[in-house]
Amino acid sequence: MAPQPNFYNPLSLQIPAVTQDSIGCTPIDKTGLNTRFMNPGELEAVVALARLAKPKVVVEFGVNEGRTAKALMLNIDTIERYVGIDVPQGYVTDKAVQRREVPQQPAHFALDDPRFRLLIARRGSHDLAADDLPKCDFVFIDGDHGRAGVVKDTLLATRIVRPGGIIAWHDYHHLGTVDVREVLEEYYDAGRPIQHVEGTWLAFMRV
Template identity: 30%
Template sequence: MTTMFVDASVLFGEAKAAKAAGEHGRACDLLRQAVEIDPSHAAAERMLKLIETLPALSFTYTRVVDFLLSKGMGFNEQLVATENLIRKYDLRVGVELGVLYGYHAQHLVEACPNLFLYGVDAFKKLRVGNGYDDVTQEWFDGLCSKTRGILEPTGRWQLVRKTTLEAAASFDRPIDFVFVDADHGYEGVRDDIEAWWRHVKPGGFVCGHDYDQPEWPGVRRAVEECLGKRGLKPTVDRGFVWWVRKPV
């Protein structure tokens, strides 16, 4: 009896075709099969890049992300880049704009024992075309409860359930860094940087995610515009993470 071996690259190709055809559930199943065959970080990163533009439905995105994390894979480059920045400069108080599943926040709180992190997320649909057009408010509420259940027991994380701009208007604590990862449109990133800049201490950091991601060209444009008018340039780190130190 002959056993047929399927190359992981073939499955990635089939998953891409399924995604293009709108068969998101099948695309996820094929991606998981591919990573079973090729359990490398490179494969996980390839998988993540493909699913980033899938609708953020519970049966699609959650299944894939949970699968990757169960394998100890996915998000590694982003997590390491942010963690290294926090550790190197002993950053104690931070704000993350955009929480969603809380995986990034969970890693930072667990890896950086001196860190207290605020998570800002309205957990609701804010505009069309931001990746959540097919998601219900019930889904957002359920995700919010799940995320809080993961992070609040640490004692070093607090949810601010407001929009990023509402939170900026009422926030009254100086912070060592802000991580911009909420609305990925040009206006959203621009407005978040401008609104939160004043809250960062001199010598602190303004940073974020998805710089140079093909799916989100507005991120780079907004970052370069906001920093450029201040005579600054971003450092682009691994995992599409960018950061800049606020002048003293």
């Protein structure tokens, strides 16, 4: 979802925060890349979270134009394989706020990297099973932000992430336009060790 003014309101977020310093956020190489959909510092924080997992294989739900995929492949040299998932043009997202996000040129920033593979399915991740995806070390969940989408992507992620790996979610915020916060706080209440990165819309969990 596109960034908003006053995007961060910690008082309305239940999941405990860790500082950006504590996950090792540093400046990154963003050559040729925009920061669409990301608030200040979030692209750096996704790279830092992924680095914690020392990833060989990465899966991203909602790869869009491949900007984050490219940033991760540019900045993390352990990555051997990256699978980005999205939907075809004309797909109608569950949440109204996401309807203009479906990309015209899916993953175009990342397609020139031989480690990258684009996976488009008619209903995106709703059509996928864990066996369609590789075992991996880092999953970035940033696709369908409706309840059914977040639940499905989290289920797939927990089945494919290897022990010691990390699942990260974008759009953990108080704005009420998507269901990410509600679903993640239910998981947290049920005992999952989710944390969020202070000053961002990112939440994450080590598996």
